[in-house]
Amino acid sequence: MSEKKKDELLNDHNHDGVDRRGFLKCMAWAGTGAFCVMKGGVLNSYSLSRLSEMNTADMMGALSFVQISDSHMGFNKPANPDVAGTLKAAVDKINGLSAAPEFMLHTGDISHLSKPEEFDTVDQILKGAAPKDVFYVPGEHDVLNDDGKQFLERYGKGSKGAGWYSFEKKGVHFIGLVNVMNLKAGGLGTLGHDQLEWLEDDVKHLKHSTPIVVFAHIPLWSVYPEWGWGTDDSAQALAYLKKFGSVTVLNGHIHQTMQKVEGNVTFHTAASTAFPQPAPGKADSPGPMKVPAEQLKSVLGITNVNYIQGKHALAVVDSSLA
Amino acid sequence: MSRSVSVVILAAVLTIGFVGTIEGRRGFALSAQEKMSTMEVKIDNFSFGPVTLTVPVGTMVTWTNRDDIPHTVVSTDDSKTFKSKVLDTDEKFSFTFSKAGTYPYFCSIHPKMTGKVIVQ
Numbered sequence: 001m002s003e004k005k006k007d008e009l010l011n012d013h014n015h016d017g018v019d020r021r022g023f024l025k026c027m028a029w030a031g032t033g034a035f036c037v038m039k040g041g042v043l044n045s046y047s048l049s050r051l052s053e054m055n056t057a058d059m060m061g062a063l064s065f066v067q068i069s070d071s072h073m074g075f076n077k078p079a080n081p082d083v084a085g086t087l088k089a090a091v092d093k094i095n096g097l098s099a100a101p102e103f104m105l106h107t108g109d110i111s112h113l114s115k116p117e118e119f120d121t122v123d124q125i126l127k128g129a130a131p132k133d134v135f136y137v138p139g140e141h142d143v144l145n146d147d148g149k150q151f152l153e154r155y156g157k158g159s160k161g162a163g164w165y166s167f168e169k170k171g172v173h174f175i176g177l178v179n180v181m182n183l184k185a186g187g188l189g190t191l192g193h194d195q196l197e198w199l200e201d202d203v204k205h206l207k208h209s210t211p212i213v214v215f216a217h218i219p220l221w222s223v224y225p226e227w228g229w230g231t232d233d234s235a236q237a238l239a240y241l242k243k244f245g246s247v248t249v250l251n252g253h254i255h256q257t258m259q260k261v262e263g264n265v266t267f268h269t270a271a272s273t274a275f276p277q278p279a280p281g282k283a284d285s286p287g288p289m290k291v292p293a294e295q296l297k298s299v300l301g302i303t304n305v306n307y308i309q310g311k312h313a314l315a316v317v318d319s320s321l322a
Numbered sequence: 323m324s325r326s327v328s329v330v331i332l333a334a335v336l337t338i339g340f341v342g343t344i345e346g347r348r349g350f351a352l353s354a355q356e357k358m359s360t361m362e363v364k365i366d367n368f369s370f371g372p373v374t375l376t377v378p379v380g381t382m383v384t385w386t387n388r389d390d391i392p393h394t395v396v397s398t399d400d401s402k403t404f405k406s407k408v409l410d411t412d413e414k415f416s417f418t419f420s421k422a423g424t425y426p427y428f429c430s431i432h433p434k435m436t437g438k439v440i441v442q
Contacts, residue, residue: 077390077411113392113410140431144392144408185398185428185436227368228434285367288390 062309063170066094066101066131067215068302069252070272072141073122074112079275079288080296083112084121089321090273090302091129097304101131102169107252107270108139108180108217114146119154138163139217139253140180148181164195166202172307173206175199177216179231189218189231196233200240211246211307211314219251221260221267224280229254238265248314250303254286257301257318268316271301298322360384363437365393365409365429370437379441382418387411393435397427 071087080086094101104126111118119142126134136155143151148162159165162178177199179189191199203212214220220237223229231237241247247265255277260267275288276299283289291299301320308315364371365387377383385395387409395406395415403425406415419425419441429435 079390113408141392144394144431183430183433185426185433187433226434228432285369285389287368 063172063307064097064099064101064304065103065105065169066097066302066304067105067107067250067252067270068094068273069107069217069270070109070139070255070274071106071122072109072112072272072274074115074118075274075288077275077288079290083274084125086297086300086321087122087125087273088128089297090300091125093302093319093321095128095130099304099306101304103131103133103135104129105174105176105215105250106134106136107215107250108137109141109252109272110136110139111142114142114144114150116150119150135167135174135176135215136163137176137178137216138180140183143180148178160198161194164198170307171309172211172213173203175202175212175214177214177220177237179216179218179220179234184232187232188225188228189216189220189234191231191233191237196236196240199237203240203244206244208243209245211248212241212244213248213250213305213314214241215250217251218253219258219267219269220249221262223254223258223269227280227286229280229286241265246314248305248316250305250316254280255289256299257303259316266314266316268303270303271299271318271320273300273302273321276300362386364388365435368393368429368432368435370435373436374438374440376440376442377419379422380418380420381441382416383439384414384416385409386414392431393429394431395427396430397425399423399425 068090072083073087075083094104110122138148138151138155142148152159152163156163159176162181164176164178166173166175168174177191177195179191181190182192183190214237216231218231219229220231220234245264249265249267251267251269252272254269255272255275256269256279257271258269276291277286278289298320301318304317304319306315306317359382361375361377361381361383363375363383363385365385366389368389368391370385375383385406387393388411390411392408392410394408395404397403397405404417404427408431409415419439422441425439425441427437427439
């Protein structure tokens with residue numbers, strides 16, 4: 001069976017209306033300044049140069065928020081000797097958005113080495129952002145040496161277990177998950193039994209029409225297991241979310257934008273505000289990638305998400321710091 | 323005449339060979355002793371090198387992180403024999419193996435990174 005036929009069958013089977021070619025185009029643009037809009041289950045992709053052609057109503061959602069990720073405060077290697085400067089540039093970018101976001105999500109690796117002064121610096125810089133509320137999940141760099149105790153003290157008030165929680169904003173149900181604790185040798189990210197049980201219970205009573213946004217550090221889809229870019233028990237988590245018409249999964253960790261659509265689930269990874277990492281398998285290791293200094297801001301970025309009530313759609317827009 | 327010359331040559335060859343062997347053995351014994359105190363594992367490109375290290379009992383093994391990203395060295399045997407703190411770039415961790423056995427370990431931050439020390 002040819003690849004094309006397989007795709008056609010898949011689309012037909014799901015009745016999701018996703019145009020695979022449009023999706024692949026979206027994938028190709030990801031990382032070079034693109035954004036993708038889910039509308040009525042149909043994914044459309046646009047290059048940033050066509051922003052002006054977009055209907056303002058499509059861009060100005062009823063709910064607008066921003067995702068930032070992987071600020072790695074404390075990192076000082078050649079790939080970016082000034083991670084505080086680029087985080088400030090991200091804040092400037094956020095403050096310049098036409099539709100003011102209501103809050104921010106930080107999908108982990110706030111710090112580089114879990115040092116108190118690294119967290120302090122990030123807190124200080126983010127105070128300069130227009131949105132005042134920030135919702136965090138930890139990255140593996142935030143829970144070094146103390147099993148995440150410091151992270152919980154700083155950011156985990158009201159959370160369960162290692163820092164997972166959920167909240168509602170304008171009818172959208174947000175779920176922050178932790179997949180960087182108790183990692184097993186040879187394995188990927190892990191949610192663990194307790195968190196999965198909590199998740200099942202958390203979404204049990206929600207209407208199927210409730211839009212769901214899940215955010216966690218390590219991708220909840222298999223991006224590149226050879227580099228640890230995936231989560232061992234994410235399939236179980238996604239099974240609990242199957243009944244929902246619209247699920248948006250926002251991750252970080254891989255320091256590049258990537259998007260994938262599977263049925264009603266849109267997976268998206270945000271760029272880092274600190275340094276880029278190579279595309280899957282395109283280098284000897286996933287270590288920091290050095291680009292010419294004048295290009296650095298073009299490979300760092302923020303992600304802006306808009307939800308239009310009643311439209312059953314979340315628009316996920318990446319923009320670089322350049 | 324020619325027969326006795328051959329015998330002398332043969333004796334000389336055997337002697338040289340014998341001495342050579344002794345010297346070789348002594349050399350081997352010395353270098354093994356040196357290695358016993360300072361076996362190294364380098365962390366490069368998100369991997370341990372060598373992945374499997376075989377050492378005699380009493381050897382101290384030192385891990386050095388040469389990546390731009392922090393790593394750890396944590397044993398995964400039942401008794402969790404050793405566990406480093408987080409190693410930033412160029413930081414080291416050492417552990418002396420006093421008991422024979424196989425000690426699998428990994429980086430608890432990047433669990434795909436695994437290695438093994440075999441102590442004989």
